[in-house]
Amino acid sequence: MPSFFRASVDAMTGYVPGEQPKPGTPIIKLNTNENPYPPSPAAIAVLRSLDPEWLRRYPDPYANDFRQATSEALGIPKDWIMVGNGSDDLLNVIVRACAEPGRKVVYPMPTYVLYRTLVEMQVADRVEISYGDRYEFPIDELIAAQGAITFIASPNSPSGHSVALSDLRQLAAQLTGVLVVDEAYVDFAEETALPLVREFENVLILRTLSKGYSLAGLRLGFAIAQPHLLSGLFKIKDSYNIDAIATLVGTAAMRDQNYKNECAEKVKQSRAKLAIDLKQLGWKVWDSQTNFLLTQPQNNAEQIYLALKERGILVRYFKQPGLDDKLRITVGTDEQNQALIETLISDRSYVS
Incomplete structure (x- = not known):
């Protein structure tokens, strides 16, 4: 059968999202790094009181109410903010705007694999630089590559580590292209690269x-x-990349920083306890600045992933070099984390 697609699309694998069971499915979902706590009550109240008129009309194409709330929350000028249909939408925009054949997109691996997918779609030159087993930041190689775009996820997935602000500053100063610091998990971290935006015209957070x-x-x-x-x-x-509902609800959530920070602190405390519990089972656990843990069980990681799935617990397994002996586990509530540990203990083949 003839193909209807560009050769680059035919050659792509495509991004594979984590499993998403239907709402209400009796399962403990620790595989896609959702926050285990509900959204801000203020955001929920906006959704429940939505005026149908917002659905009839086109939305604000710039989501200015959300930009204003974000400006006030972060102390950044409103015109320094661009809103997207998720940060994945903005990653797509960045690659389409800055990458093409003959222009390099650079990032350390392993990291968020959507970067690779977007580069393949754009048929740009891809340069992947290994983090190595210890996830040491390969700054010299990143500088030498001189990408039109350099992606740094900090904190990084799936490792959970953050890149030091001093390293990001040095990188920004020596790159001629755009440095994109993907801070999807920054609310669970101890440091942000936000100050670099004021220092460098080529930095985007x-x-x-x-x-x-x-x-x-x-x-x-x-x-x-x-x-x-x-x-x-x-x-x-x-x-109109941002719908009216997202703008209204997101604005309310952004204005409720106290609630977000309280939930993030609970996640960080649960993260510390879960790490200790897994280490006591003999698993290796990497330090994390995110709402998940990268772990290495003593036995076959894929078999443990499948066995947990049969028991109603989803974790993330990556069948790729450097990760195929590891599991990424989202930090759930204390009750969900305890259920995971008890399940592991109940079958000693998981832990010894």
Whole structure:
């Protein structure tokens, strides 16, 4: 059968999302890094009182109410903020705007694999630089590659580690292209690269409401950069890429920083306990600045993943070099984490 697609699309594997059981399925879901706590009550109240008129009319194409709330929350000028249909939408815009055949997109691996998918779609030159077993930041190689775009997820997935601000500053100063610091998990971290936006015109910070704000189903994210850098991205984005509901609910969530911070602190405390419990079972656990843990069980990781799935617990298994002996486990509530540990203890083949 003849193909209807470009050769690059035929050659792609495509991004494979984590399993998403139907709502109400009796399962403990620790595989896609959702926040285990509900969204802000203020955000829920907006959704419940939604005026149908917002559905009839086209939305604000720039989501200005959300931009204003974000400006106030983070102390960043409103015109330094661009809103997207999730941060994945903004990643797509960045690649479409800055990458093409003959222009390099650079990032350390392993990291968020959507970067690779987007580069393959654009048929740009891809440069993947290994983190190595200890996840040491390969700054010299990243500088030498001189990408049109350099993606750094910090905190990183699936490792959970953060890149030191000093390293990101050095990288930004020596790159001629755009440095994108993907801070999807920053609400669970101890440090942010946000100060670099004021220092460098080539730095762009990405944030999302999917993790810290418990709004993964809403699809809302934003970029922070100096206006000159954002100007080219605004040319590429869809006309109405943010719907009215997302803008209204997201604005309420952004204005409720206290609630977000309280939930993030609970996740961090649960993360510490879960790490200790897994280590006591003989598992290796990497330090994490996120709402998940990268772990290495003593026995076959894929078999443990499948066995847990049969017991109603989903974790994330990556069948790829360097990760095929590991599991990424989202931090759930204390009750969910305890159920995981008890399940592992109940079958000693999981832990010894």
